[in-house]
Amino acid sequence: MASNFRAPFDPVWLSLREPVDHRSRPAALLPLLESACRIHQWSKVMDLGSGTGSNLRYLGSKLPGSQDWTLVDHDADLLNHPSSVEAAERVRSVHWVQGDLVDQGLTVVAQAHLVTGSALLDLVSREWLERLVKACRSAGCAAHFALTYDGEIRWFAGVGDGSNGDPDVDPDDELVRQAVNAHQRGDKGFGPALGPTAGLVAKALFQTAGYRTWLLPSPWRLHTEDSRLAQVLVNDWEKAALDMNDVDHAHRIQAWADRRRGTIDRGVFSLNVGHQDLLALLADPSPGTLPRKERKCIPSP
Ligand SMILES: C[S@@+](CC[C@H](N)C(=O)[O-])C[C@H]1O[C@@H](n2cnc3c(N)ncnc32)[C@H](O)[C@@H]1O
Structure with missing residues (x-):
């Protein structure tokens, strides 16, 4: 989930969510990506909305071969953040570009073999995404976008993995979830955001x-050890x-937040x-270019 209630994005928030x-x-997804990289000998990776470089720190050690990364973000403080310098050995070069994705960011796509981003797509509008897809198609590059919020927020009792515990339902969970999802559709600088619909639209x-x-x-499953992140979310x-x-x-929402802070404080x-x-x-x-009718494309699953 791209927490969009702080602009610019807080490096503390980004470091809390990174693990x-x-x-x-x-x-x-990794074997598919890795194999495509090997076959086509891709090296040029563009990370859009890079923040402090979390996506590079994840993917850099997993993609094969030597990689040259370009990280684009409009926030100079995030690009200069000390954590930005850590990268995997096989990352040959890292180029930090301060730029706005709306105006300049799509131009870097023309140089890419792989365009990637994490926690970005739910911030963008359909119009911007259409331009991104067109730019990717023109460049003939692949795309990998991780951690797009999909609208689900569910609490479970106990410390299970969240896939099999008993649901822990508060009467106002749904009121808050609906409001959060509507809030996610507001303008985050790209026009009306796709929010929870972004993954399917993309x-x-x-x-x-x-x-x-x-x-x-790619759901977050948060437990006791993630209490700080959970508190920030609530x-x-x-x-x-x-x-x-x-x-x-307002009273209902504040009372909901107090109850959920209590859920987290109890530690289970x-x-x-x-x-x-x-x-x-x-x-x-x-x-x-975009495929013509007669062009043969691999069918999507
Ligand atoms: C939720 S953060 C994700 C950061 C990073 N990808 C990560 O996973 O930690 C979204 C990032 O997009 C950047 N961003 C938002 N709007 C942007 C724009 N119009 N141009 C460039 N960067 C933008 C923010 O500065 C922020 O670093």
């Missing part, structure tokens, strides 16, 4: 452009829900926050 992001990514747009796509769940969800509701609901909880990872590959990754 959870990394363990939540579906391993099943999959459809890449498919239409001739890509084979995989969209896999505080942010409270603010978002208050923003989206009239004063009549499971909280699932749904995300999705998208991989989009071309059968023939050479520069091209």
Whole structure:
């Protein structure tokens, strides 16, 4: 989930979420990506909305061969953050570009073999995403976008893995979840954000452009050891829900947040926050245009 209640993004928030992001990514996408990289000898990776470089720190050690990364973000403080310098050995070069994705960011796509991003797509508009897909297709590059929030927020009793525990339902969980999801659709600088619909919309747009796509769940499963992150989420969800509701609901929302802070403080909880990872590959990754009707494309699953 791209917490969008702080602009610019807080490096503390990004560092809190980084270990959870990394363990939540579906391993099943890696062999597909790795094999495409090997076959086509890709080296040029563009990371859009890079923040302090979390995506580089995850993927850099997993992609084969020597890699030259370009990280684009409009926030100079995040690009200069001390954690930015850590990268895997096989990363040959890292080029940090301060730039706005809306105006300049898409131009770097023309140089890419692989365009990637994490916790970005739910911030963007459909119009921007269409431009991104077009830029990727023109460059003939692959796309991999991780950790796009999908709208699910579910609490479970106990410390199970969140997939089999008993649901822990508060009467106002749904009121807050709906408000948070509506808040996610607000403008984050790219026009009206796709929010929780972004993963599915991106999959459809890449498919239409001739890509084979995989969209896999990458849910955060938070437990006692993630209490700080969970507390920040509840505080942010409270603010978002208050923003989206009239004063009549304010007491209910604040009481919900107090109860959920209590759930976390008691130390035995499971909280699932749904995300999705998208991989989009071309059968023939050479520069091209959107497929004409007669063009043969690999069917998407
Ligand atoms: C949720 S953070 C994710 C950061 C990083 N990818 C990660 O996974 O930790 C979203 C990032 O997008 C950047 N961003 C948002 N809007 C942008 C824009 N219009 N141009 C460039 N970067 C932008 C923010 O500065 C922030 O670093």
